Amino acid sequence: MxxxxxxxxxxxxxxxxxxxxxxxxxxxxxxxxxxxxxxxxxxxxxxxxxxxxxxxxxxxxxxxxxxxxxxxxxxxxxxxAAFIIGIALSRAETTVTIVDMSFQPVAEETFAMTEDHTPVLTISLLKQTITSLLEQSQIDKKDVLGIGIGTVGPLDRTKGTMYPEGFTAPGWEEVEIVDEMEKAFGLNVYLENGANTAALYESLQRGRGNESILYCISGWGLRCGVLTNGTIMQSRQGDASSFGNMIIDASSGRTLSSFISYHHLAGEVQRLRNIPETKVDKNDVMQYVLQELGNRNPMVESIVLSSAYYYGVGLANMINVLHPEIVVLNSELIKVSSAYYEKVIQTAKRFISRIDQQHPVFQAADDKVNPTAVGACILAFHSKFS
Known part of the structure; x- marks a missing residue:
């Protein structure tokens, strides 16, 4: 209806x-x-x-x-009365969520992204997963409002095409994901950076809808979504990773991402443990990092907290330019180590300009739902009612 x-x-x-x-x-x-x-x-x-x-x-x-x-x-x-489908498609995993009109999840499924997950396989799995979730939830396709996709950029929103960086599988050069999904389901599909859809979710949680929010997702890279007075700040290139290209060390030209990414952390651990680069998979090293961080391994803690310092410096630069009211950090490291989160925030506060006048509220991301996927549902809703 x-x-x-x-x-x-x-x-x-x-x-x-x-x-x-x-x-x-x-x-x-x-x-x-x-x-x-x-x-x-x-x-x-x-x-x-x-x-x-x-x-x-x-x-x-x-x-x-x-x-x-x-x-x-x-x-x-x-x-x-109706339902919305949201997709969070990232380098590590992909989640499909179905929500009702109050944005409460009614069904969800996640699958890992590996070196085998080419665009063809991934889109096929998305179609299978959506069809299965609709059947399990006894939802008729005619009662679905639309599909929102929050993913890794760069991307072209108008063409509905992804040009993502950093996927381990081949073929992620020019993926017409919107056209593929619209043909499969006969529904309107809306494409946006995942960090931006996560920021939309955070805005919903606060219930006002007119906040200025900076939402940072760090992992193998850094993606930052920005809401200004409740509206997504969109770059023409559809790239939420540009904040990670901020120069942190002028003498070497090193960027923020190069100091805080999982690539950097895994490399540092391999170096200190004298493990040759070619002898181990970096995904395995990061699993070791997360496990040992939880075990309070001094070597791992030292590497991670050093990285947190640079993250705080970069975060302060973003805050000084954007003046967000709310700053949300989303990372597996934060879930494992409160010390990492605290070091990032403490460092950021040291370098925020006019801290007496701007008082951003810092918080860790909600881990009860997938904010990118639910935010993609909100994107679809707003697109329909704009």
Whole structure:
């Protein structure tokens, strides 16, 4: 039913869509608040509310306190009226999440990305996974609003094409992923950098939608998503890795990524353990790093905390330019070591300009859901209701 609402473009359906959008954003909300937010007449709002209820898209959640007379109804969306698919496609793993209209996950599946996961295999697995999750959840495709994809750039949003860097499998040069997925499912597909969709998820968690957020995902590389007053700051190249190219050491020309990436950490561990570069897989070394970091291995801790210092310096530079209200850090290292996280934040605070005037709130990423995948669902929703 919601697809019919979005497909039609008459003034009537445009008004219904606007009322639904406000209810979704403010839920629950009174009719008085809807009149204020939409600037529609009371007769028009009442008509749209009745039609949205008939479509099964909204419901009366409860009644507000009465100030005399009949208590006002509080309107809310009907969560199961439709569903959205979100994909988080990264160098290490890919996650498919299905959420309802309140962005609550109803199904999810993750598969690892290896040197065998070419674009052909990955897209085939995405199609199989989505089909399987829809069947398991008894969701009809006609009840799916769309598909959002949060992934590694560079990418071309207009063409729906990925040109990602750093994948171990061959063939990731020019991948028309949007066209492939739209042909498979007959749904609108929206492509964005994963760090940006993760920032959208963080904005949802705060419930305001107009914050300025810096969201950093560090691992084999560094990807940073930026929301300015609730709007994604998009680069023309569709590359969220550009912050990692910040020069940290002018004498050597070394970048932020070269000091904090898993490539650097694995290389340092191999060097100190006298392991030749060609004798071991860096993925295996990083598993060792994460395990030994949790075990408080002094050598590993020293390497990781040295890296955290440079991360803090780079983070301070970003904050000095962007002035975010909220800074979120997402990394496996943070999940394993609170000392790493604290060193990054302490160092950043040392180098933030006018710390007395800007007070960013620092926090570690939510690990209860995949923020990139759920954020991709939010992207699809916003694209439909923009």
């Amino acid at each position: 919601i697809e019919e609402l979005l497909r039609r473009h008459s003034p009537k359906f445009h008004g219904m869509k606007e009322v639904y959008r406000v209810i979704h954003q403010e839920n629950p909300v009174t009719k008085a608040k809807l009149l204020e937010r939409t600037n529609m007449t009371q007769t028009t709002v009442v008509r749209h509310l009745e039609e949205l209820k008939q479509y099964g898209l909204i419901r009366i959640a409860s009644y507000d306190e009465s100030t005399g007379g009949r208590p006002p109804a509080l309107y809310d969306i009907e969560p199961k």
